[in-house]
């Protein structure tokens with residue numbers, strides 16, 4: 001069994017309450033940090049731990065924290081990104097729903113390190129019931145003195161607020177999130193300046209994912225060096241993986257970074273293999289925006305080495321033969337899956353979620369969806385594959401925020417590895433049933 | 446700070462953007478702009494037509510920037526090297542942007558009020574492909590009146606957000622902005638609210654296309670049949686420095702004076718723009734200087750052609766299929 005540091009207590013009855021959480025060692029990191037450490041020491045431990053952002057980009061958290069500007073007399077903020085909207089990713093919800101105090105504890109300890117007197121947890125609109133759970137936990141924490149003035153009798157005071165979003169994927173992009181938090185339209189900002197210099201209300205701000213912040217708790221408790229012993233190379237610690245698709249046991253798993261992809265898919269500890277005895281066809285390893293890989297490339301790298309669940313191994317081979325760990329949204333597809341249909345679903349999503357600020361993403365995402373729809377309708381031509389390729393290449397890297405890339409990469413990867421499926425559909429004018437989308441559209445309208 | 450754009454070096458003060466530096470060098474190297482407007486804060490960065498390649502970040506850190514950058518929102522660093530018209534990836538990417546901008550656009554210039562002074566028309570002519578590969582229905586909207594003076598035709602809007610910045614920065618009661626998201630986003634007034642503000646008419650001048658137009662432009666006339674004359678009046682609200690668009694002795698339209706880049710030199714008030722339509726209201730200064738980029742300029746399309754030929758030559762040297770030779 002792999003070690004678990006984040007959700008090891010998820011089956012303890014009433015672990016969502018402060019009483020039970022505390023009885024299982026909760027809030028020890030706050031005690032340790034506030035009473036025995038200086039803020040910079042906490043940051044140092046996070047640096048030593050090698051923790052990398054769990055929201056998708058994998059940026060080293062300790063380094064991000066040390067970039068935070070600290071001008072005199074200007075407030076600093078910690079903002080928790082709980083907008084989790086990437087298709088295939090649902091680990092933050094699990095954590096907040098099951099063990100809300102793990103996040104709040106992380107918020108307090110991290111805020112102490114950053115010198116933030118105020119922090120916000122920005123939760124996506126559809127997670128309204130999760131927001132209620134987190135708010136109830138915050139109320140408990142205030143009542144017990146873990147939040148508020150002079151925590152544990154020290155001169156550290158902290159307030160933490162929950163803000164519920166309106167239900168837009170783009171508000172997960174950190175600067176769009178900040179705009180939304182300020183009460184504006186959730187449009188990504190043009191960077192620089194970066195949030196570390198001018199974030200929320202123009203003040204220095206750190207934005208971190210739910211899981212990143214929760215991981216600070218075990219890091220402070222066990223020490224950064226101990227934490228860094230788990231994992232392989234620059235992929236240290238444990239990671240929550242949202243496993244979905246045609247596997248026997250979908251769900252949220254905490255893995256030690258470094259296990260093999262094969263083990264993750266087929267072992268009983270995790271996904272338990274492909275359901276109904278089918279064969280695996282392809283995997284989207286890190287949420288809908290990362291490149292899809294066919295079985296032979298997801299189990300082994302192009303060099304023939306076993307592919308590991310680490311940042312480095314998954315991206316081995318670049319985009320031509322590799323992918324990304326991303327946010328850990330692991331979607332497995334069996335041999336009966338239509339890659340084109342799956343791609344249509346993703347493209348439809350990105351089209352719907354584009355904020356519309358920059359031309360390539362605003363126009364290109366819709367165009368790609370419409371062309372993919374032609375494939376499903378059986379009216380596409382072979383030349384449409386080249387057109388799709390060209391459009392994605394004209395979006396990628398030319399937009400304000402990475403949503404443009406997120407929309408372009410899946411298209412590029414599907415064509416790169418499964419071009420024959422597009423061609424076959426175009427030649428046979430094969431019709432793919434998507435009537436359930438029309439029903440969905442009716443429900444929406 | 447020294448910056449090199451398309452092989453031409455220039456010394457600029459700190460804080461200068463690549464676009465500003467390029468404009469200082471001249472029109473040959475200046476990237477086209479559709480959303481940037483020097484006098485509007487936070488404008489630019491949206492349309493992506495002005496993207497350029499930074500092949501050397503600075504003397505201190507010579508690594509190239511991985512992605513093309515929006516020249517209007519990127520400040521120069523000492524020793525930066527930028528490629529615009531000499532870089533085939535930039536030209537290709539820009540062509541892509543133009544195609545995206547035209548894709549949901551009606552392209553019915555013959556019946557459009559903006560024809561002849563439309564930046565999109567120019568952009569398509571200079572940088573675009575002759576045809577678009579978009580085969581689906583384009584988005585369409587009804588024309589709506591937003592107030593007594595201004596008409597909004599969203600069908601032609603390219604979402605440059607300049608009008609929103611005008612509303613934000615020049616008027617005191619913003620009632621119009623962006624609604625909805627993605628390609629369903631539209632410029633609108635909240636519940637058909639009316640724009641009533643002394644400076645609201647400036648949205649017409651900043652609009653690069655024919656989406657916001659002047660309803661008082663009487664006797665609808667093609668711009669090339671009108672004669673621009675610079676004039677002044679004693680105005681209590683604005684500088685009173687305007688451009689009159691005359692036909693004979695008649696004032697058909699009043700606008701701000703535009704500079705070489707098509708931007709208003711000074712914003713004017715609604716009284717000057719919409720209500721002073723008699724020659725007696727104005728003291729004329731003589732014919733307006735006509736810039737190369739204006740269709741009134743006799744050589745407008747010849748100049749564009751010259752530029753096009755020049756770019757094509759460069760492309761050929763780079764082994765790049767010229768745009769009109771493409772399928």
Ligand SMILES: Cc1cc2nc3c(=O)[nH]c(=O)nc-3n(C[C@H](O)[C@H](O)[C@H](O)COP(=O)(O)O)c2cc1C
Pocket residue numbers: 052053054055056057058059061064081082083084085086169170171172173174175207208209210212213401402403406
């Ligand atoms: C379109 C888009 C959506 C995103 N959605 C999320 C999200 O839901 N949750 C998240 O933590 N990060 C999301 N991110 C990444 C954030 O911008 C940011 O990098 C992250 O919150 C940083 O936290 P970390 O360093 O802890 O990973 C998104 C990015 C983009 C471009």
Ligand code: SF4
Pocket residue numbers: 170188353354355356357358359361362399400401402403404
């Ligand atoms: S890339 Fe898309 S989502 Fe991001 S700013 Fe541009 S239009 Fe908005």
Ligand code: SF4
Pocket residue numbers: 550551552553554555557558559560561563564565566601654655656
């Ligand atoms: S806005 Fe410009 S490009 Fe569009 S129809 Fe009018 S003149 Fe033509």
Ligand code: SF4
Pocket residue numbers: 601602603604605606607608609632648651652653654656657
């Ligand atoms: S109406 Fe004109 S100025 Fe306003 S966003 Fe559209 S194109 Fe730009």
Ligand code: FES
Pocket residue numbers: 477478479480481489490491492493494495496515516517518
């Ligand atoms: S002019 Fe620079 S992005 Fe539009």
